[in-house]
Amino acid sequence: xxxxxxxxxxxxxxxxxxxxxxxxxxxxxxxxxxxxxxxxxxxxxxxxxxxxxxxxxxxxxxxxxxxxxxxxxxxxxxxxxxxxxxxxxxxxxxxxxxxxxxxxxxxxxxxxxxxxxxxxxxxxxxxxxxxxxxxxxxxxxxxxxxxxxxxxxxxxxxxxxxxxxxxxxxxxxxxxxxxxxxxxxxxxxxxxxxxxxxxxxxxxxxxxxxxxxxxxxxxxxxxxxxxxxxxxxxxxxxxxxxxxxxxxxxxxxxxxxxxxxxxxxxxxxxxxxxxxxxxxxxxxxxxxxxxxxxxxxxxxxxxxxx
Amino acid sequence: xxxxxxxxxxxxxxxxxxxxxxxxxxxxxxxxxxxxxxxxxxxxxxxxxxxxxxxxxxxxxxxxxxxxxxxxxxxxxxxxxxxxxxxxxxxxxxxxxxxxxxxxxxxxxxxxxxxxxxxxxxxxxxxxxxxxxxxxxxxxxxxxxxxxxxxxxxxxxxxxxxxxxxxxxxxxxxxxxxxxxxxxxxxxxxxxxxxxxxxxxxxxxxxxxxxxxxxxxxxxxxxxxxxxxxxxxxxxxxxxxxxxxxxxxxxxxxxxxxxxxxxxxxx
Ligand SMILES: Nc1ncnc2c1ncn2[C@@H]1O[C@H](COP(=O)(O)OP(=O)(O)OP(=O)(O)O)[C@@H](O)[C@H]1O
Ligand SMILES: [Mg+2]
Numbered sequence: 001x002x003x004x005x006x007x008x009x010x011x012x013x014x015x016x017x018x019x020x021x022x023x024x025x026x027x028x029x030x031x032x033x034x035x036x037x038x039x040x041x042x043x044x045x046x047x048x049x050x051x052x053x054x055x056x057x058x059x060x061x062x063x064x065x066x067x068x069x070x071x072x073x074x075x076x077x078x079x080x081x082x083x084x085x086x087x088x089x090x091x092x093x094x095x096x097x098x099x100x101x102x103x104x105x106x107x108x109x110x111x112x113x114x115x116x117x118x119x120x121x122x123x124x125x126x127x128x129x130x131x132x133x134x135x136x137x138x139x140x141x142x143x144x145x146x147x148x149x150x151x152x153x154x155x156x157x158x159x160x161x162x163x164x165x166x167x168x169x170x171x172x173x174x175x176x177x178x179x180x181x182x183x184x185x186x187x188x189x190x191x192x193x194x195x196x197x198x199x200x201x202x203x204x205x206x207x208x209x210x211x212x213x214x215x216x217x218x219x220x221x222x223x224x225x226x227x228x229x230x231x232x233x234x235x236x237x238x239x240x241x242x243x244x245x246x247x248x249x250x251x252x253x254x255x256x257x258x259x260x261x262x263x264x265x266x267x268x269x270x271x272x273x274x275x276x277x278x279x280x281x282x283x284x285x286x287x288x289x290x291x292x293x294x295x296x297x298x299x300x301x302x303x304x305x306x
Numbered sequence: 307x308x309x310x311x312x313x314x315x316x317x318x319x320x321x322x323x324x325x326x327x328x329x330x331x332x333x334x335x336x337x338x339x340x341x342x343x344x345x346x347x348x349x350x351x352x353x354x355x356x357x358x359x360x361x362x363x364x365x366x367x368x369x370x371x372x373x374x375x376x377x378x379x380x381x382x383x384x385x386x387x388x389x390x391x392x393x394x395x396x397x398x399x400x401x402x403x404x405x406x407x408x409x410x411x412x413x414x415x416x417x418x419x420x421x422x423x424x425x426x427x428x429x430x431x432x433x434x435x436x437x438x439x440x441x442x443x444x445x446x447x448x449x450x451x452x453x454x455x456x457x458x459x460x461x462x463x464x465x466x467x468x469x470x471x472x473x474x475x476x477x478x479x480x481x482x483x484x485x486x487x488x489x490x491x492x493x494x495x496x497x498x499x500x501x502x503x504x505x506x507x508x509x510x511x512x513x514x515x516x517x518x519x520x521x522x523x524x525x526x527x528x529x530x531x532x533x534x535x536x537x538x539x540x541x542x543x544x545x546x547x548x549x550x551x552x553x554x555x556x557x558x559x560x561x562x563x564x565x566x567x568x569x570x571x572x573x
Contacts, residue, residue, distance in 0.1 A: 183420035186371055187434035187486060188410035190403060197433065201424045 050249035057240065057253045066236025067257050069150075073222045073232060076154055078215050081161030088166035089173055090195065103166070110163035116224055119156035122147065123228050153225040161218060168210045172203030204276040212269030216262050223258075233257055324349050324384055324490050324521045325370060331378035332365055339365045341545035342379065347490075352522045354532035354553075357542030358568055363525040366542070367492050370523065371412050372405055383412060384489055410438055413483030417495040419475040421467035427454065427478050428463040431485045439486065446485070453481040457511050473504030477511055484515075491515065493524040529572060533557050541565045 009015070043049060057063055091103035110118070126143035133139045147155075176199050184194040226235035237250040274286070285293065325347035332340040339362045347353050355363045368374040369381060372389040381388045389405060390397035400408065422430050431450035435441045454460045457477040459470075467475055476496055483491060493512070497505040509531050516522055516535045526532060532539050532553055539556040541549040541564070549562045560566045 177420075179416060179418055179420040180422065182373060183414075183416060183422070184434075185406070186373060186409060186412075186414040186416075187482070188406045188438040189434055190406050190438070193437050197437065198422055202422075 048248060049252065050246060053246050053249035054252050054256070057237070057246075057250055058256060060240070060253075062236050062240065063233070063253060063257070066231055066233040067261075069231055069236075070219065070222050070233040071261070073150075073153055073157065073225065073230070074215065074219045077157040077161055077222070078218055080154065080158030081165045081214070081218075082169075082211070084159070084162035085165030085169045086200075088162060089169035092166065092170050093173065107163045107166055110160050115156065115160045115221065116227070118160055119152060119224060119228060122152035122156045123149065125152070149225070149228040149230045152228055153222070153230050157218065157221065157225070161214065165211065165214060168207055168214070169203070172205075172207035173199055175206045176202045208272055208276050209269070212265065212272065215269075216265050219261055219265065220258060223254075322349065322385075323347060323382070324351070325523065326382040327366075327370075327379065328381075329379035330366065330369060330376050330381050332362075332369060332374060333377050339545050340369070340376075343545075343547060345540060345547060345550070347521060347523060349521055350519045351537045352516045352520075352524065352535055354536040354539045355523065355525045355542055356527070356529070356532060356539060356568070361542040362545045363542050364494050367414075367494050367523060367525055370490075370492060371409055371414050373414075383408070406438060410434070410486055411489050413486055413488035413491045415476070415479050415483055415491070415493045415496045417498050419467070419472070419479045419499075421475055421479055421482070423467050426464050426466055427459065427470075430467065430478060431482045434482070435485055435487075449487075450481070450485050453484050454478075456514070457481045458507070471504060472500045473507045476500065476508045480508070480511055480515070489521065491520055491522045493522065493526070495525050495527065497526070497528060527572060529557060529569070541568065543568075 044051070088103045088106060091099045092107075094100050094103075125147045129143050132141045132143050132146060173195075180198050180202065181194055184198045185191075189197065222232055223234040225232050226238060229235065231239075234254050237254040241247045241250040271286070323346045325345065327343050327345045330340055330343040331338065343362075343366055345353070345366075355366070357363055365374060369376050370383060370388065375389065386392075386408065387397055388408065389400055391400055391404070421427075422433065425433065428447070428450055431453065432443065432446050435446040435449075436443055451460065451463060454463055457480060459474055459477055459481070462470060462474065462478070467478065470478065476499075480496070496512070497508050500508065505528070509528065512522070512524070512531070513535055524532075524536070534553075536553050538550060539553045540547045541556055541560070541562065543564045549556055549560060549565050556565065557569065560569060
């Protein structure tokens with residue numbers, strides 16, 4: 001420890017500031033770089049990774065179709081999840097205790113059981129209800145033809161997602177100042193109009209970020225449907241490696257595609273969040289804007305240096 | 307809960323008064339916040355409500371707009387029972403939609419403005435007339451711009467509320483309420499959340515409004531405003547109106563010791 005001693009300096013002396021050094025920061029950074037370098041070198045040279053096979057199947061048509069099925073499932077299940085979630089969230093805040101309790105029960109049930117088990121239940125619905133009539137006369141549907149693996153997947157993932165999303169939507173609604181509802185009511189807007197026009201748009205700021213995470217989570221969770229033999233991204237690669245035994249390369253292919261899509265979704269989420277933060281605070285520039293500014297202001301920097 | 311009305315009251319029902327409160331009661335749990343409020347506000351009259359914190363001023367104001375349900379007594383606005391419909395001698399509670407229709411005739415201005423932050427100033431003004439009254443956009447827009455001009459904020463039409471000062475926001479809130487072309491305006495401490503130098507602009511707008519003949523019920527701590535603008539001042543204490551009359555009497559020469567005490571404290 002050094003003790004500060006004040007040495008009188010004439011007021012007009014030019015003092016230079018010496019920035020603090022960070023030797024430890026440099027050392028840890030360097031160490032990490034070495035470790036990463038070794039890992040990359042190993043992964044690149046280990047023949048069992050089979051990079052040539054990876055590259056080949058990365059562009060395979062059946063893998064591509066699997067990817068489309070995965071995307072389709074993600075979109076449909078999230079759509080079902082979000083629509084039901086808004087309904088459930090509104091029900092949770094209802095004045096009617098029966099409605100409130102129903103919504104609470106729904107959320108508890110679907111959050112309290114593993115989604116894989118739910119998927120298997122839907123898949124085996126025919127064992128419970130061989131014929132589905134929805135209680136209507138004349139309706140006579142065969143459960144085995146109605147509940148295809150894809151349908152079971154949509155039901156299982158969508159209904160489960162609704163439970164999680166409804167908590168997010170509810171938190172969003174509760175985050176909006178009660179004065180907003182009051183002001184809207186005092187202006188004569190109905191409760192529905194108040195929800196749609198005043199509360200939900202403001203709740204979006206709270207709802208959007210976790211919804212992005214949920215979407216990315218959903219994309220990965222759809223991999224579970226491979227147990228129902230839905231031809232999604234994972235199952236498509238499993239079919240291939242069951243034939244050619246290139247297990248690791250094909251798992252890498254699937255992982256790479258998941259990674260590509262989640263990255264794209266992450267970027268989308270970033271911009272969506274900015275959109276819903278409008279009118280709230282000044283936003284930091286996007287990486288793109290930062291780059292443009294950096295390129296654009298070089299002339300100014302030069303001038304100021306002169 | 308049903309409120310039965312005797313037939314004599316029914317016969318005189320479309321009363322000329324803008325607000326008529328008879329023995330209005332309201333409780334929150336065991337806390338009786340309004341213990342029988344009697345107040346009549348005539349058309350074009352400006353009534354200021356003053357009184358200590360927690361005396362029930364806001365609650366009474368909110369009852370007039372049915373933001374709170376009353377637990378007893380009668381409350382009429384422009385000849386119609388608030389939140390109810392008179393059928394024969396019975397008052398039937400209104401459906402949500404009809405409550406909303408009733409509220410469109412009453413403008414309300416809050417202490418904390420409660421502007422919609424995700425809408426521009428102009429959108430704030432246009433929202434309710436377009437959605438609740440289903441008026442054509444072009445007409446509403448014209449009226450909204452006219453009102454913004456009146457409150458001195460014509461150039462802020464496309465600004466978002468957060469970029470405005472408190473005083474400007476409150477003037478927008480007044481314009482927003484006026485855009486519904488209400489018969490009655492309620493103000494709940496419209497200047498209490500403002501920096502002292504911004505209070506004047508808001509009060510000036512309210513003075514203009516009073517001069518134009520608008521019926522107003524104003525909860526305020528601005529004794530000067532009450533003295534200049536109010537036709538009558540009502541002093542609330544403990545859920546009752548203990549003293550009511552022209553400002554010169556209630557503010558200048560109060561009879562009730564509680565009023566005197568209160569006025570001495572706020573001066
Ligand atoms: N929603 C509510 N639930 C329970 N109690 C309430 C509620 N609203 C108001 N109160 C209580 O009612 C009483 C009267 O409140 P009110 O807001 O009408 O007073 P006020 O005269 O407007 O006071 P201030 O000058 O502080 O605004 C207070 O004791 C308050 O705690
Ligand atoms: Mg109050």
